[in-house]
Amino acid sequence: MGSTLVFAMFGMQSGPGSYIGMKPELAFDVPSQFVFIHSHSLWTEILFGIICFYMVDLGDYLMHRMGHHYPFMYKKFPFAHFVHHNWSFINPLVVVSSPFIHPVTISASFVYLLFLSQGFLKAVLIAHGVKMFANFASHLGCDPLPWLTKLNHKVGGWIPWIPLYHQYHHLHFTKQGNFGNLTCLWDYVFGTLIPESVYHIENGEPTPEIAARMNKPPERMEAEISRYLKGRMGLNLS
Template sequence: MNTIMLANHPTLIVAGIFLAFVLLELACSAFKQSNGSRRDVLIEAIGSGILVTITFPTVMWLSAKILSLTVPELKDALITLPWLAGFALFLLLDDMTQYWWHRLTHRVPMLYALHRAHHSAPYMSIRIVYRNNSFYYWLMPGIWLSGMLIYLGLAPVYYIYLIVKMTVIFAAHSSVPWDEKLYRIPALRPAVWVLERVISTPSTHSAHHGLTAEDGVTHYKGNFGNLLFVWDMLFGTAKITRRRPPAYGIENLSPISWTEELFWPLARRRHAKPAAKTNEEVAP
């Protein structure tokens, strides 16, 4: 009974896991990475707050509302679907579509403006997980599709899926390189080889956040996976080095205000000259 009650409150569990990673970084003196930058604190606090309190619940409500108005007869239509099949649907319609959305934002300069806040941080940390423009998540198809799957009766599956997914994402963004410990254990080599090709890890995801490809580790045009790294393996965007970049951020970044990073296109620079494309904005 207690397990069922906990499963029906995934937000509290996810918040608890997030706090655990915060405490882990604090314990390892790896949480305050930005030297107290007020700009970074504002981007992370306001951006995360908007997602958690406004964007996510609103998109979930709207997606279900759209179905209730257009196809009300489909309410709970998938409620008898086997659990594993339901979980696979979320992997395909949420995690895989997020891979493609993430990949697209790195290919289209206008969309990259919605994502650059996530990469402008000069560090890896649990702090940057939700660090994005306030419109980035409104356009993410996976959230809308997840809300629709919940309407179709897969809420219990989504609760578990969300906990698993966010745990992996938190761990992949963490400034604590927990995967390095696993690499050093000979008995775990086969399992770790499989693990780093299935889910995102600090090594593979930090490479996506690296400052320059010249360091031999950074791979900002790949390693787009969130929960599953399998998508990168399947679609040819994977790079595995088991190392972390020496520096993070966006090479040749033209500085803009924190308000523009959070609220573009509503907030824009005035009379600014067109900036040269950064290495992240140029399609391969």
């Protein structure tokens, strides 16, 4: 994982009066003229942790959207984002079913390095912790907190709780959209929400068309999904 590589590049300064995690520094030197923030109180770390998270979320959204828009990123090795979508039904295991090189991970790594260069280890740990929670929550395959999803819709999608939104992203018979993996903030900003997901949130049930397709016998639904995936499952190594 790209994030693991970033943290591996980060060393811990230990000496008299310090302990692990108290005085972190990059494994390589950052010239002092490029260090702009010197205050590292708890509240500063929390504030920059929030900023870091939404910067990661923006990079995640943009790279994810590109992964669907450009065929070479969706189908070809080593990106092949389609591997992540090659599941009949969404579940948390889908999170780890990703290609060899995931552009989303690369974009997050650059954001982490930016904040780590300013000494914000705790901020990055906060952002990464929320990122991991949100990523697995978005792939639950169900929405155990519909009231929170409805609240998220009312406030513009910035809450990191989007299992219903992302379930529509993985449906094989809706238009592309809901590209946010952590929040849906940027889908609201850039107008890429899937209308059927908004209908579901506002009305508490899917559209009649979606309901009709989902209420088919399991074997018929499986057959429809298999027909859709046919020809889209082969990895292009050229």
